[in-house]
Amino acid sequence: MTYCLGIITRAGLVMASDSRTNAGYDQVNVCRKMHIFERPGERVFVVLSSGSLSLSQSIITLLRRDFDNGAGLATAETMYDAARVIGDQVRHVSDMDRAALEKDDYRFNVHLIVGGQIQGQPHDLYLVYPQGNPLCASEDSPFLQTGETKYGRPILVRGIRYHDTPLEEAAKYALISIDSTMRSNVTVGPPIDVVLYRAGELEVRRRRRLTENDPDLQAVHRQWELALRKAVLELGPIDFDTFGQKAP
C-alpha cells in the first residue's frame, strides 16, 4: 500500500508521501515515491506515485527522459497540459504492460498526483488515474489522496481551508494525516517525504525527509495524541442520564 497526499491552498502546495512498498506480506521495501522535475525560475513539478512499483517506475523513467531532453513536462504550457503529459505516459505504459498483467490477473494499477507551477501560470494540483485522465483539486476539495486514503482523511476535512490555511499549518495536517495512517496500516511507513512549495517560488526550496526516528515526526506523534486526549476531556458533557427514545 501507499499513502500520497497533495494539498493546495492559496499560498501554495504541500506534497507528502510515505516510502513503504510491499509485494505480499513478506516482501517489504523502502522506495521513494516523490519525484521532482525542476527548472528553477521556470517550472517545477512534484510527482507522487502509488500503485504497482514497476508501472510507476516506468512512467517516471519515461517522464524523466523526455524532461531531460527538453520535451514532455519541460514544454507543457499549463498545469493541465502537464497532467495530460503524465496521463499520456500512463497510457504509453498501459499499452506496453496492461495485457500481460491482466493475462495473469494483475490489475493495471497506478495513480499519480502532480503539484507544481509553470512561470506565468497559477500553481495547481492534479490526480492522474490509471486510465490517464486527470482530476483537478479545487477550492472546495483542496486536497487529493491516493493509496490508503481513509484513515488520514477526517483530519484534512476538518482542517484544510483553501483560502485560510497557512502553508506551514497545512504541512502539520499532512504529517498528522500520514501519522494516523501509519498507525493503522503497516503497509504505509516512513521515511516521509514532504515538500512545502510557496506559490511563485518556481523551485523546491523547502523539503524534508522524516525517518522513523526523526525527532520532529516523533514530536508530532506524541504531541498530537496528548492534544487529542486533552481536547476530548474538554468537550462539554453529554447527557446520558436522560433516557432517549425507547428502543424496541
Add this chain to the structure above:
Amino acid sequence: MTYCLGIITRAGLVMASDSRTNAGYDQVNVCRKMHIFERPGERVFVVLSSGSLSLSQSIITLLRRDFDNGAGLATAETMYDAARVIGDQVRHVSDMDRAALEKDDYRFNVHLIVGGQIQGQPHDLYLVYPQGNPLCASEDSPFLQTGETKYGRPILVRGIRYHDTPLEEAAKYALISIDSTMRSNVTVGPPIDVVLYRAGELEVRRRRRLTENDPDLQAVHRQWELALRKAVLELGPIDFDTFGQKAP
C-alpha cells in the same frame, strides 16, 4: 454501509451505531441497528448489526423469538456462549439464504457485535463474523468495529485505554469516531444510538438516540473541529528550512 462500534473498558461498555441503510445509491432508509436483550438484574446484551438488512433482520428475529421463549441468549452461561448462540443463528440463516443469494452474485454479508454481561460473569465484547465464528475484544484491542471502519479508527487508537478511559469519555470518543465517519461516507448517517453500560448494572440505564439536529451531537461536531484546529496550531514548529536528504 453502516458503522457500528463497541468499546470495552474496565468500567464497562459503550455501544454505538448509526441508522442509515441503503440499497444502491437511490434507496436510502433509516433503520435501527441496535438491539437490546435484557432481563434486568440477570443479563443484558446489546447487539449491533451490519451488512445485509434482510439477513440481520432474520438473525435478530430468531434470536428475539428464542430469548422471549426462555432459550438462546436467555440461557447462555457466559458471554462466550452468548456469542456462540448468535453465531449459531448466523449459520442458521446462512443455511436458509446463502445459496439463493450467491446464485445471483450477492454475498452472504452480515457482521454482529455483542456487548453485555451475565450475572456472576465479567462484562465482555465480541464480534461475530458471517461464518458464525466469534472474535473477542481484549485489553490491547479494546474496541471492535464493523462496516465503514477506517475513518473513525485513528481517534479510537489514540484515545481508548482499557484500564484508564472513563466510560463517559469513551462515549465521547465513540461520538467523535462516528461523526468523523459520517463526514466522509454519506451511507453512514444519523440517528446515532448510544448505550453506556457500567459493569454490574445488568440492565440498560443510560441510552441516547441522537438525531441529526440533536444539540449534543452538533456541539460535539462543532467543538471537536475547533479543538482539532487549535491543537494543530499549538503543535511545535516543524523545521522545513533545513534541506533534508536530497531527492534524486
